[in-house]
Amino acid sequence: MNIKYEKNIEIELKLLTTIEENKNISQRSISKEINVALGLTNSLVKKFVKKGFLKLKQAPMKRFLYYLTPQGLIEKSRLTQEYIKTSLTFFKRAKQDFEEIFKLIQKNKKQTICLIGTGEICEIAILVSNHLNVNIDCIFDEKFQKKFFYGIPIKNNLNLITSRKNSFFILCETNAINLNSKKFSDLNEIIFSPKFMMINRKKTK
Structure with missing residues (x-):
């Protein structure tokens, strides 16, 4: 399906x-x-x-x-x-995709992890990260009005995130950002996306 x-x-x-x-x-x-x-x-x-x-x-x-x-x-x-x-099928598929991403993160020992976009997919990512003991530092969402999403700080300013060393992003909502915009194309950080989103974006590292 x-x-x-x-x-x-x-x-x-x-x-x-x-x-x-x-x-x-x-x-x-x-x-x-x-x-x-x-x-x-x-x-x-x-x-x-x-x-x-x-x-x-x-x-x-x-x-x-x-x-x-x-x-x-x-x-x-x-x-x-x-x-x-x-x-249920979608949940299992999303869970598997996020597990692969987080396990890769653990191997690379990245210091700052930021999810992009709030919503149901983001909830699955948080659930998987908790299961694997992976710490999510923040969630980038320009439109989200609250300060926290499931206890994780919301950041509306991209510069506050990219100023940190060894940070990268995990895409959770395709409508949260424009990956082709200059704001993101200039990033040195890696942006991961789960396989089910079928987004082919060249990694910058």
Whole structure:
């Protein structure tokens, strides 16, 4: 299973769940709720109506009410099971990738380790580092407002990190930074990324 397939399952499950919980909801509100483009929401609704998972009912003000059919409830149950299965598969894959990175770090005896980006993938990285007794010095995230993430200091200024000797980064969120920006292309530090992200970036050391 690939990441795109897993993401599609998550989006479809969120859409059906959102409609089940709130029948009087517009497609625009659905797209905001599940965090996808309005065009994709419209496409999925049409697909589910065609497959018999959803029914539409005309409402005032040129709106529609959405209902899950019995077939739709069965599909939601199937997607839930599939989502759990793919999530466990993803966790195992991410855990293995981070284990490889941290074991390489331990061999190189680097002094400063910084994760890039906060989120669920970062949580997995922290979990693996704790298991292997690897110390994470900080997390770089320009947009994160809090001072700590799972007890690890948040740094919003890249210069405060790169001023340290023997430091390098581990990418946890692809949308956290632009790896092609001058800010990062000028770094001497190594930026690692787990294999499941499928990012091919030349190491600078």
